Amino acid sequence: MMFGYIGRRAYHSTISVIGLLTLVFFLTRLxxxxxxxxxxxxxxxxxxxxxxxxxxxxxxIHMQFLHYLQNLLSLDFGQxxxxxxxxxxxxLEAFPATLKLAAIAIILSVILAVxxxxxxxxxxxxxxxxxxxxxSLAGASTPDFWIAIVGILVFAVGLGMxxxxxxxxxxxxxxxxxxxxxRPFGLLVQVVRGTMISAxxxxxxxTAHAKGMKRRRIIFGHALRNSLLPVITVAGDLTTxxxxxxxxxxxxxxxxxxxxxxIDSIIQRDFAVVQSTILVTAxxxxxxxxxxxxxxxxxxxxxxx
Amino acid sequence: MTGTxxxxxxxDSLTVDFLSEGDPVRAVDDVSFHVCPGETxxxxxxxxxxxxxxxxxxxxxxxxxxxDIVAGSLVFDGTDLSRLDEEGRxxxxxxxxAMIFQDPLAYLNPVYTVGRQIAEVFESHGGSVxxxxxxxxxxxxxxxxxxxxxxxxxxxxxxGQRQRVMIAMAIALKPDILIADEPTTALDVSVQAQILELxxxxxxxxxxxxxxxxxxxxxxxAMADRIIVMNGGKVVESGKxxxxxxxxxxxxxxxxxxxxxxxGSGERKSRPQPDGDVLLQVESLSKHYMLTSGFFSPKxxxxAVDDVSFVLRRGETxxxxxxxxxxxxSIARMLLRLNDPTSGRALFxxxxxxQLEGKALxxxxxxxxxVFQDPFGSMNPRMNVRAIISEPLLIHRDILPRARWxxxxxxxxxxxxxxxxxxxxxxxxxxxGQRQRxAIARALASDPELIVCDEAVSALDVSIQMQVIExxxxxxxxxxxxxxxxxxxxxxxxxxxxxVLVMQNGRVVEQNETEALFASPRHPYTKTLLSAVPKAKWMxxx
Numbered sequence: 001m002m003f004g005y006i007g008r009r010a011y012h013s014t015i016s017v018i019g020l021l022t023l024v025f026f027l028t029r030l031x032x033x034x035x036x037x038x039x040x041x042x043x044x045x046x047x048x049x050x051x052x053x054x055x056x057x058x059x060x061i062h063m064q065f066l067h068y069l070q071n072l073l074s075l076d077f078g079q080x081x082x083x084x085x086x087x088x089x090x091x092l093e094a095f096p097a098t099l100k101l102a103a104i105a106i107i108l109s110v111i112l113a114v115x116x117x118x119x120x121x122x123x124x125x126x127x128x129x130x131x132x133x134x135x136s137l138a139g140a141s142t143p144d145f146w147i148a149i150v151g152i153l154v155f156a157v158g159l160g161m162x163x164x165x166x167x168x169x170x171x172x173x174x175x176x177x178x179x180x181x182x183r184p185f186g187l188l189v190q191v192v193r194g195t196m197i198s199a200x201x202x203x204x205x206x207t208a209h210a211k212g213m214k215r216r217r218i219i220f221g222h223a224l225r226n227s228l229l230p231v232i233t234v235a236g237d238l239t240t241x242x243x244x245x246x247x248x249x250x251x252x253x254x255x256x257x258x259x260x261x262x263i264d265s266i267i268q269r270d271f272a273v274v275q276s277t278i279l280v281t282a283x284x285x286x287x288x289x290x291x292x293x294x295x296x297x298x299x300x301x302x303x304x305x
Numbered sequence: 306m307t308g309t310x311x312x313x314x315x316x317d318s319l320t321v322d323f324l325s326e327g328d329p330v331r332a333v334d335d336v337s338f339h340v341c342p343g344e345t346x347x348x349x350x351x352x353x354x355x356x357x358x359x360x361x362x363x364x365x366x367x368x369x370x371x372x373d374i375v376a377g378s379l380v381f382d383g384t385d386l387s388r389l390d391e392e393g394r395x396x397x398x399x400x401x402x403a404m405i406f407q408d409p410l411a412y413l414n415p416v417y418t419v420g421r422q423i424a425e426v427f428e429s430h431g432g433s434v435x436x437x438x439x440x441x442x443x444x445x446x447x448x449x450x451x452x453x454x455x456x457x458x459x460x461x462x463x464x465g466q467r468q469r470v471m472i473a474m475a476i477a478l479k480p481d482i483l484i485a486d487e488p489t490t491a492l493d494v495s496v497q498a499q500i501l502e503l504x505x506x507x508x509x510x511x512x513x514x515x516x517x518x519x520x521x522x523x524x525x526x527a528m529a530d531r532i533i534v535m536n537g538g539k540v541v542e543s544g545k546x547x548x549x550x551x552x553x554x555x556x557x558x559x560x561x562x563x564x565x566x567x568x569g570s571g572e573r574k575s576r577p578q579p580d581g582d583v584l585l586q587v588e589s590l591s592k593h594y595m596l597t598s599g600f601f602s603p604k605x606x607x608x609a610v611d612d613v614s615f616v617l618r619r620g621e622t623x624x625x626x627x628x629x630x631x632x633x634x635s636i637a638r639m640l641l642r643l644n645d646p647t648s649g650r651a652l653f654x655x656x657x658x659x660q661l662e663g664k665a666l667x668x669x670x671x672x673x674x675x676v677f678q679d680p681f682g683s684m685n686p687r688m689n690v691r692a693i694i695s696e697p698l699l700i701h702r703d704i705l706p707r708a709r710w711x712x713x714x715x716x717x718x719x720x721x722x723x724x725x726x727x728x729x730x731x732x733x734x735x736x737x738g739q740r741q742r743x744a745i746a747r748a749l750a751s752d753p754e755l756i757v758c759d760e761a762v763s764a765l766d767v768s769i770q771m772q773v774i775e776x777x778x779x780x781x782x783x784x785x786x787x788x789x790x791x792x793x794x795x796x797x798x799x800x801x802x803x804x805v806l807v808m809q810n811g812r813v814v815e816q817n818e819t820e821a822l823f824a825s826p827r828h829p830y831t832k833t834l835l836s837a838v839p840k841a842k843w844m845x846x847x
Contacts, residue, residue: 203411210364211474212399213429215391225416300416301458 005305006290013286017279021072024278025065025271033057034081034269055081068275077279078272082265087272091258091280097167098250098257099284102242104173105180110235113185114224117192122219124197132189139186148179148252165254176253180246184238191234195227202226228299236292240285312339313481313514314363314402319377321358321367329373332358334538336377342481345508345515347525347546349561350535351766352737356518359535360484362387363516364404365394382481400430403475407487409467413459419443419470420455426477446473447503464629465496472503479511486518493628493793495837501527520766522562526550527839534558547843564768581619583652584755584787585640588614590649592635592811609635610646611811619754622781622788624802624819626795626834632811633791637757640789641675642666653755671701674748678760680740684732690743691728694718697751704751717746722776738769742776749780757789762797774801795838799823807831 035051052058056067071078077088116136120129155175156164163172199205200223208218247259254260258277265273296303319336322329333355340346350356361367363379363386379386381402389397406412414422420439427434436455443451446469448462459467468488475483485504489497501524508515517528525532529546534555542555553559592610610632617623625633638644640651642658651658653669661669674697677683684693694717695710705713715725721742732740741761748756758777762770778801780786792798798805799819806816807828815828826832 203406203408204414206366207406207412207471207474208414208425209366210398210404211426211429212395212397213425214395217429222414222417226414301418302415302460 005293009290009293010286013282017282017286020282021275021279022065024275025068026061028266028269028271028274029061029064031266031269034271037269038081055079077276080265080270080273082268082270082273087270087276088279090273091261091276094256094258094261094277095280095284097255098243098246098259101173101176101180101246101250101255101257102239105177105242106184106235106239108177109181109184109188109238110231112181113188113192114228114231117189118196118219118224120189121193121196121200121223129193132193136186136189139182140190141186142182144179144183145248145252147182148175148249151175151179152252165252167256172253176246176249176255179249179253180242184235184242187234187238188231191231192227195230196223199223199227225299229296232292232295232299236288239288243281243284243288310339311341313342313382314516315339315378315380316359316363317378317380319359319362319379320375321355321362322373322375324371324373332372332538333362336535336538336540338533338540338543340482340514340516342514343508343512345517345528345530347529347532348516348518348535349520349522349525349532350518351520351561351768353537354535355538356535357486360404360486360516360518363482363484364398364402365389366404396430399426399474399480400478401480402482402484403478403480404484404486405468405471405475405488408491409464409471410459412471413467415459418456418458419462423470423474423477426474430478442473442477443470446470446476446507447499448473463496464492465500468492468500469503472500472507476507476511476513480513482514482516483508484516484518487520488517489524490519490521494795495628495833497524498837498839501839504528522550522767523839526841528842530842534561547841550841561768564771581621583616584619584621584654585617585789586652587616587636587640588650588652590614590636590639590651591647592632592639592644593647608811610639613649613808613811613813615806615813615816617755617787617789619787620781620785621804622790622802624798624805625789625791625808626793626798626805627808628793628834630810631808633808634759635811637675637759637789637791641673641757642670667701671697671704671751672753673755673757674751674753675757675759676741676744676748676761678763680737680744680764681732683744684740686732689729689731690714690718693732693743694728694747694750697747701751713750714746717749718743720749720780721746722772736769737765738773741765741769741773745773745776745780749784753786755787755789757791759791760793761790763792763794770797777801795823795834807834 034055034057035048039048039051049058056064059067068078077086079085080087080090083090113136116132120126120132123129152164152175155162162175163169166172196219200219202223205218205223208222213222246255246257247263249255250257250260251263258281262274262277264270265277293305297305316339317337319333320331321333323332336355336359338346338348348356348360358367358372362372362374363381365386374387377387381397384393384397386394386397413419420436423439423442424434427438440451440455443455448454448466448469454462459470462470483504488504489500492500504515505528507513515528517524519525519528526546531544532546532549533540533543534549534557535541536557542549542553542558549558550562553562590610590613591608594607594609596605596607613632613636615623625636627633635644639646640658642661646659653673656665656669658669688696691711691714694714698704698710698713711728714728718725718727723739723742723746727735732743735743744761761777762773765773774797777788781788790798790802802819804816805819805822807814807822807830809830815822815826815831822831823835826835
């Protein structure tokens with residue numbers, strides 16, 4: 001049953017990934033001719049033609065596409081023009097940096113948001129609830145690039161406490177993670193608070209009170225478990241956003257992740273690498289979605305696939 | 306209060322306000338009652354009478370605010386409940402005072418196994434519990450195969466079994482008082498009888514006091530030693546059950562008792578047997594569903610409706626009775642072309658309903674209308690009454706020119722006993738009974754010949770039920786309507802239907818003229834159904 005379900009999902013996802021790759025293939029080729037970037041300005045026409053032939057760019061575009069599809073079948077994703085090695089290797093090399101950043105950011109936001117949201121929902125209208133509401137709204141609505149730049153100005157340039165960009169020490173992680181967390185944390189606090197308030201007014205909470213259960217166990221045992229489903233949906237959505245959308249944060253902080261790689265290779269017309277980064281993120285998003293579906297089953301016994 | 310007060314719970318002059326946006330609303334007004342160990346007190350009243358609020362304060366389940374105990378005292382075994390702090394309250398709830406509720410599916414947590422939820426009662430009061438003990442408890446409340454069922458989730462149980470699980474939680478620590486808030490309202494009549502019997506048995510075993518809240522007079526009569534009747538937040542009558550039932554003194558109680566359909570003799574006979582032509586002829590109607598289940602279990606066929614045939618004459622009312630899952634609503638849905646049948650024919654005025662397409666289908670829909678069970682869910686809350694009632698006119702454009710719609714809406718509203726000026730209001734401004742009248746007006750808007758009522762009065766209070774039934778029979782006479790009246794409520798069908806069809810597991814087990822069926826049921830299932838209607842306690846015991 002369950003494997004059948006995953007198989008069906010994989011099948012459907014494959015179709016959409018192929019559609020996506022087709023679209024990306026043609027769109028990237030609209031950005032211009034790579035030989036203009038990779039050869040010296042004064043190179044001869046012969047040299048340009050040789051470069052095009054070498055990289056298959058002299059063929060008509062539909063032939064290039066067929067060739068690309070053929071290679072895909074044998075798991076050949078093309079060569080990086082810039083680095084002169086397998087494009088997928090370049091993409092896979094950059095991916096762990098993004099994945100670590102995204103995983104830490106999302107896990108921390110979920111944990112913090114569940115605690116803050118649940119406490120806010122336990123006493124709606126209290127001072128804590130109002131402060132949490134304000135902070136989460138600010139977090140959800142402030143642009144991340146602005147926070148990132150202000151962060152660099154204050155903590156790196158001004159106070160000199162944190163490095164401006166790059167990787168290496170633990171300190172390098174602090175600003176990218178904090179900036180990445182703001183939006184998910186803000187949104188999740190609001191979702192947790194809302195679903196907790198409705199869960200707390202559910203009839204089975206009355207039963208728990210009638211049983212004489214402790215208040216904290218009612219909130220964290222009965223209400224929270226039931227309000228987690230919508231939270232997981234939103235968190236999953238935000239995770240996929242972080243996996244492919246850390247572009248701005250990675251660029252600002254010089255983080256060698258897949259977002260930065262994508263931007264760089266688009267600018268450098270390194271077509272094979274653009275396509276590979278998109279393939280890698282698409283597969284990662286597929287895996288995240290499957291994981292969310294499986295979490296649903298684990299959390300709610302009424303759901304079966 | 307005398308020196309020989311044996312009561313375990315005594316409530317004196319309890320007054321509870323609810324703070325809404327404007328003035329506080331008095332939900333409970335100067336209510337006093339007491340209950341002694343081993344005794345059953347029934348609090349009888351219709352919706353909004355304050356009966357659940359007064360017991361909710363005993364459990365501390367009324368949120369304060371918005372609720373506020375303005376005056377009065379609640380003394381349980383020498384402790385003033387209104388002065389308890391959270392911890393003191395927690396120590397009593399579930400251990401010495403327990404409660405069960407109306408809708409066990411909503412009141413059980415869907416994501417935990419029933420075993421865990423039962424064990425929580427023990428754990429909340431400082432004990433741990435062996436799995437065996439929970440199994441025994443489930444066995445005691447009559448859940449078959451408890452060793453296996455302990456690991457199942459609430460949605461895997463039937464309604465009656467869920468209520469048994471609730472009862473198992475309530476009696477786990479042998480409480481002094483069990484409060485049962487409409488415990489059988491959501492259940493079928495035969496299941497209701499079993500649950501009531503279980504409660505009586507448990508009471509005999511443990512000697513606990515039982516406070517039972519109900520709107521159902523039969524249930525009240527079956528259970529009560531003493532009764533208090535509440536109306537508008539006040540106690541209007543109290544006393545020994547037999548006295549209150551046989552000799553009600555307060556006007557409200559008398560009205561309530563009079564509202565109970567007694568069926569049988571009298572006025573019903575005055576109605577001539579309809580002998581019109583055949584309006585609806587149903588032949589071998591079946592609806593089967595394929596169930597896909599489990600890992601390795603094969604597909605199974607579920608027969609929701611199985612080879613059902615009947616005839617409805619013009620002007621006749623055919624009652625279809627059966628418990629939940631017996632297939633009665635499936636029949637209604639197929640006859641209205643909301644679902645397609647697996648096989649069978651249904652001739653409406655000579656035409657096969659299931660062959661109709663396009664314009665002919667639309668014409669048919671105009672002639673057959675439906676009144677649903679839930680007057681709250683079956684109307685769009687954002688539409689006003691005028692828009693709701695004139696919607697059929699919007700769909701069937703040939704009925705009436707738009708200029709005359711307003712007059713027609715006013716006419717229909719008056720026909721169902723409402724006022725023309727109600728047309729500009731929205732559904733939430735009406736009570737349940739009034740909403741059902743609006744639903745009837747909507748059904749009448751397209752001048753139908755047949756109205757299908759699916760549990761049309763089940764959600765209403767007893768006294769309102771009878772008013773709606775009276776309206777329906779008046780309309781039957783004035784407009785020559787025919788009804789297909791689907792219900793689980795036997796007294797009502799006895800009052801209202803000309804003929805009755807009894808259904809069980811998708812099949813018709815018996816059909817007959819109403820009086821003949823009630824006087825001499827032939828099929829064993831019909832007999833069980835009829836005998837499941839609760840009998841008064843004082844008659845049973847002495």
